[in-house]
Amino acid sequence: MRLTGLPETAVREDIAAALAEDIPWPRVLNSICTAPHPLAVEAAHAAAHTNLGDVRIFRGTKRIERKVVALLLELLGRPQGAGSLVSGGTEANLLAVLAARQDARAAGRLTEHPEVVVGSTVHFSFDKIFSALGITPVRVPVDDGLRLAPESVEKAVSEHTIAVVATAGSSELGVVDRVDAIAAVLEPHGVWLHVDAATGGFIIPFARELGLPLPQFDFSLDGVRSITIDPHKYGLANVPAGAILFRAQEAYQADSFFLDTPAHTTLLGTRPGSAAMATYAVLEHLGREGFVDVTRTNFENTRYLTGRLAEAGYGLLIEPELNIVVARVPHAAEVSRLLGTRDWIVSTSRRFDDAVRIVVARHVTRDVIDEFIPVLVRADQEIRAEVAAR
Ligand SMILES: *Cc1c(COP(=O)(O)O)cnc(C)c1O
Numbered sequence: 001m002r003l004t005g006l007p008e009t010a011v012r013e014d015i016a017a018a019l020a021e022d023i024p025w026p027r028v029l030n031s032i033c034t035a036p037h038p039l040a041v042e043a044a045h046a047a048a049h050t051n052l053g054d055v056r057i058f059r060g061t062k063r064i065e066r067k068v069v070a071l072l073l074e075l076l077g078r079p080q081g082a083g084s085l086v087s088g089g090t091e092a093n094l095l096a097v098l099a100a101r102q103d104a105r106a107a108g109r110l111t112e113h114p115e116v117v118v119g120s121t122v123h124f125s126f127d128k129i130f131s132a133l134g135i136t137p138v139r140v141p142v143d144d145g146l147r148l149a150p151e152s153v154e155k156a157v158s159e160h161t162i163a164v165v166a167t168a169g170s171s172e173l174g175v176v177d178r179v180d181a182i183a184a185v186l187e188p189h190g191v192w193l194h195v196d197a198a199t200g201g202f203i204i205p206f207a208r209e210l211g212l213p214l215p216q217f218d219f220s221l222d223g224v225r226s227i228t229i230d231p232h233k234y235g236l237a238n239v240p241a242g243a244i245l246f247r248a249q250e251a252y253q254a255d256s257f258f259l260d261t262p263a264h265t266t267l268l269g270t271r272p273g274s275a276a277m278a279t280y281a282v283l284e285h286l287g288r289e290g291f292v293d294v295t296r297t298n299f300e301n302t303r304y305l306t307g308r309l310a311e312a313g314y315g316l317l318i319e320p321e322l323n324i325v326v327a328r329v330p331h332a333a334e335v336s337r338l339l340g341t342r343d344w345i346v347s348t349s350r351r352f353d354d355a356v357r358i359v360v361a362r363h364v365t366r367d368v369i370d371e372f373i374p375v376l377v378r379a380d381q382e383i384r385a386e387v388a389a390r
Contacts, residue, residue, distance in 0.1 A: 023343055023345055025363040026363055026364075026365075026367075026368045026371075027343050027344050027345060027368075028345050028361075028363065029344065029345060029346045029358045029359060029364060029368075029372065030345050030346050030347040030357065030358070030359055031345075031359055031361060032171050032198075032199055032230075032233045032234070032359055032361065033232055033233055033239065033361070034233075034234075034236065034361035034362045034363050035362070035363050036232075036236055036237055036238035036278065036282075037236040037237070037281070037282045037285070037286075039281045039282065039285050040236060040237045040238050040278035040279070040281050040282050041238055041278070042281070043274070043277040043278045043280065043281035044238050044274035044275070044277060044278040045274075046277065047061060047272075047273050047274040047276075047277035047278075048274050050272065050273025050274060050277070051270050051271065051272070051273060052065060052085070052271045052272070052273050052276065053264065053268070053269045053270040053271055054270075058273055061273035061276060061277065062273075064273070064276050064277055064280045065084075065085050065273070065276040067280060068085060068231075068243075068276055068279050068280050068283065069082070069083045069084065069085065069243065069245070071280075071283050072229060072231075072243050072245055073219075073245055075201075075205055075218075076197075076201070076205070076218040076219050076227055076229065076245060077218045077219040077220040078218070078219030078245070078247055081219060081245055081246055081247050081248070081249075082245070082246050082248070082249045082251065082252040083243055083244055083245035083246055083252060084243070084244055084252060084254075084265040084266045085231075085241065085242070085243050085266075085271075085275060085276050085279065086242045086243060086244055086266050086267075086268070086271075087240040087242055087268060087271065087275075088198075088230060088232060088239070088240055088241075088242035089123065089125060089196065089198030089228050089230045089233075089242050090125040090128065090129075090242075091242060091244075091266065091267055091268070092198070092228035092229075092230070092242045092243060092244035093123070093125050093126060093129055093165075093194070093196060093198075093228050093244075094125075094129045094132075094133075094267060095226075095244045095254050095266065095267060096163070096194040096226040096228060096244055097116060097126075097129050097130075097133060097135065097162075097163060097194070098133070098254060098257055098267075099192075099225075099226060099246060099251040099252070099254070099257075100116075100162045100163035100192040100194065100225070100226070101114060101133070101135070101162050101163075101257075102251070102257050103162075103192055103225075103251065104162040104192075109159075109162075110162065111159060111160045113136060113160050114134075114135050114136070114160055114161075114162045115135065115136045115137070115138045115158065115160040115161050115162065116130065116135055116136075116137055116138070116161070116162060116163045116164070116165060117137075117138045117140060117153055117156045117157060117161055117163070117164040117165070117191075118137050118138070118139055118140070118148075118164075118165045119139070119140055119141075119142050119147075119148035119165075119166075119167065119177065120139055120140075120141065120142055121142055121146055121147075121148070121167055121170045121172065121173065121175055121177075122139075122165055122167055122170075122196070123167065123170070123171055123196055123198070126165065135162070136160075138156045138158075138161070140152040140153055140155075140156045145175065145318075146170075146173060146175045146318065146351075147175055147176070147177050147178055148166055148167070148177040148178075148182060150178065150181040150182050150184070150185045151185065153182055153185060153186070154185040154186070154189075157186070157189050157191055161189075161191055162191075162192060163191065163192040163193070163194050164182065164186060164191055164192070164193050164194070165194050165195075165196055166179045166182050166193065166194070166195050166196070166217075167195075167196045167197075167200075168195050168196065168197035168199075168200035168201065168204055168217040169197060169198075169199035169200025169201075169203060169204065169321075169322050170199070171198065171199050171324075172324075172349065172350065172351065172357070173318055173324055173326060173349075173351070173357075174199070174200075174320055174321050174322035174323060174324030175318070175321055176200055176204065176214055176215060176217065176321050176322065177215075177217075178215050179193075179195055179215055179216065179217040179221060179224065180215045180216050180217070180221055181215075182223075183221040183222065183223035183224060184223075186223050187222065187223055191223075192225045192226070193221075193223045193224050193225055194224075194225065194226045194227070194228070195217055195218070195224055195226070195227045195228070196228045197217060197218075197227050197228060197229050198228045198229065198230040198233060198242070199230070199233055199234065199322070200217065200322060201227065201228070201229030201230065201234075201235075202229065202230075202231070202233065202234035202235040202236075202291065203234050203295060203298070203322050203323065204217055204322075205218070206288075206291045206292045206294075206295035207295055207299065207322075209288075209292050210292065210295060210296055210299070212299070214321065219245075219247055224247065225246065225247050225248070225251070226244065226245065226246050226247070226251065227244075227245045228242070228243070228244055228245075229242075229243050229245065230242045230243070231243060231275075231278075231279040231282070231283075232275075233361075234294075234295075234298075234323075234361070234362075235279065235282060235283075236282045236286070236294070236362065237275065237278040237279040237281075237282050238274075238275070238278050239275075240272065240275055241275040241276075241278060241279045243279075244266075252265055253265050254266055254267055294362060297362070298323045298360055298361070298362065299323065301323075301360050301364060301365060301366060301369065302320055302322075302323045302325060302360045304366055304369055305325055305358065305360060305364070305369050306320065306325055308369055308370070308373045309325070309327050309373070311373075312373055312376070312377050314327040314328060314329060314376075315327070315328045316328070317349070317352045317355050323359065323360040323361070324357065324358070324359050324360070325357070325358045325359075325360065326349055326352065326355050326356070326357050326358075327355065327356050327358065328352075328354055328355060329354060329355065329356040329376070329380055330354050330380070330383075330384065331354065331380075331383045331384070331387060332348045332349075332353070332354045332355050332356050333348050334383045334386075334387075335356065335376070335379050335380055335383050336348050336356060338379045338382065338383060339375065339376070339379050342375065342379070344372065344375055344376075346358055346376075356376070
């Protein structure tokens with residue numbers, strides 16, 4: 001640390017310079033996150049000093065967190081449920097697995113070797129969680145549409161199973177598991193079903209309202225015991241805004257799993273009230289109609305992108321269910337690297353070779369797509385020429 005501090009102007013310049021190195025949103029085609037809504041930024045700024053780790057002080061901020069949780073529970077079909085705002089999908093998924101383990105323990109069903117049943121499309125946050133908690137994942141195959149197959153799930157359930165995880169919108173491919181069918185096969189087993197809707201939670205309810213053929217995935221299905229939903233993705237709030245929601249009140253006091261005198265409902269102690277305020281601002285300001293409009297635009301832009309890709313000769317590896325497009329591009333890793341040097345960020349797929357993955361978030365507009373397609377075509381041609389010359 002400096003002995004003598006810098007003047008404010010110099011610090012501001014440093015910060016501005018660093019921020020200018022970041023890729024601007026209209027060039028970000030790989031992220032499930034987007035430019036937060038301006039009102040969210042304003043709310044977060046106003047609440048920058050708040051800490052939900054001490055609710056004796058931050059009473060109003062806590063009231064807003066409760067309100068946000070109530071709004072999310074209502075969105076997902078369980079006004080009488082419970083939940084907390086957390087740092088993101090990773091922490092939410094961790095709390096869900098902890099709650100499921102606690103539930104098995106309370107019911108006298110927890111064995112020495114607890115297992116969680118997941119599909120191969122499950123988010124990698126679960127790898128961290130299973131490793132941290134000493135839980136064995138039981139990976140079951142996905143079907144041709146890359147969805148968790150209900151009959152395989154049922155076969156994988158054993159006396160050791162503490163939970164099954166279904167994904168409502170995988171972040172890699174935007175695939176929505178048939179949560180309704182999975183809930184149905186699990187019903188006789190009474191196994192905890194967790195739905196990771198970090199990506200899809202703010203898309204599917206509105207897309208269904210628009211008439212898109214997506215399955216039900218929320219608490220309206222009896223077997224669903226917990227849901228992860230991330231306001232900092234398609235909810236347009238700024239990071240770090242995640243949420244874990246539970247069907248039952250008793251599941252949610254995470255501290256009670258470890259401490260005799262629980263103080264916190266999440267793993268973290270000190271945590272930002274700004275995220276709660278930001279999420280509240282967006283939910284209240286947009287309302288259901290606003291989110292339906294945003295969702296309609298995202299799907300229109302997704303279709304526009306697939307059309308432009310087809311015109312340019314790029315097919316799709318999988319029909320997009322949500323707003324993630326996976327196009328077949330030869331030498332995709334090299335194309336992606338070259339695009340990166342030109343400040344365009346796309347990603348490739350771990351599952352498919354020669355695939356470029358593009359996330360159509362709110363900032364990926366028609367104008368952005370029109371600008372991007374020729375850039376992609378040029379990068380592709382350059383790489384093909386380079387490969388041919390080798
Ligand atoms: C983003 C995401 C996560 C992880 O959330 P973080 O906010 O990055 O911690 C987990 N599951 C799914 C399906 C996601 O899309």
